[in-house]
Amino acid sequence: MVSWWNRKRAGQLATAWLASRSPRGGKPVERLQLDDVSPELDVYLGQAAYLQLSLYETMGRAGASAPTLSGRLVTGVLATTALDRHRTIVAEIERTGGDPAILMAPHREAIDRFLERTSGADWYESMLTGYVTAGILNDLFGSLLRSLPADVRQRFRTLFDAREEPAVVEELTAHIAAEPEVGSRLAMWGRRLVGDTLLVARSALASHAREDQSRLEPVWTELIAAHTRRMDALGLTA
DSSP states (O other): OOOOOOHHHHHHHHHHHHHHTOOOTTOOOOOOOOOOOBOOHHHHHHHHHHHHHHHHHHHHHHGGGOSSHHHHHHHHHHHHHHHHHHHHHHHHHHHTTOOHHHHHGGGHHHHHHHHHHTSOSSHHHHHHHHHHHHHHHHHHHHHHGGGSOHHHHHHTTTTTOOTTHHHHHHHHHHHHHHOHHHHHHHHHHHHHHHHHHHHHHHHHHHTSBOOOGGGHHHHHHHHHHHHHHHHHHTTOOO
């Protein structure tokens, strides 16, 4: 089972992330150290499948509280994209004779707990949750593809792309422009989300077999850089 850390550790991780972006006095920045990783295929597929299923369910519930019809439609885009990814992963599990429910079960409690913490108080926060958490974790699982068998990489080559993000950015930026206070609130919510989500990313990495640590540093750097670009796209500070 995945080892999921406590909230205090999530805050420490977020603090370390913020500190790593702001070197002072020309001193070398202390780099975050991650455990070595090479995905075990069954663990990878089980984690990814349950995460996408849970994101689908979370976004489906959020759509009912959208303030506009366009917002409801975009929430549906997030939900259906997650469901499409889930179905692709389930098909891969079944292709090799595995049982999707059995592979997902060890990750259920931890992922449910994470999504409960990050569900958001309203539609705006829920949308940012879908954008930020799905973005970071899709980037993670996309990066981990590099160590999977070549045939799986080929079938999953576009699975974790960012196809849904332009619609989310367009919708949220329109609301932020119309209601500046929404932007301030979402910027704060985004900072909370990144700590919890990077915690999940680190825990997922630690759940796999160990390998050369030098391979992890680029993965970690990419996750942070991509998150910053996503927040920039909304006009919000990461």
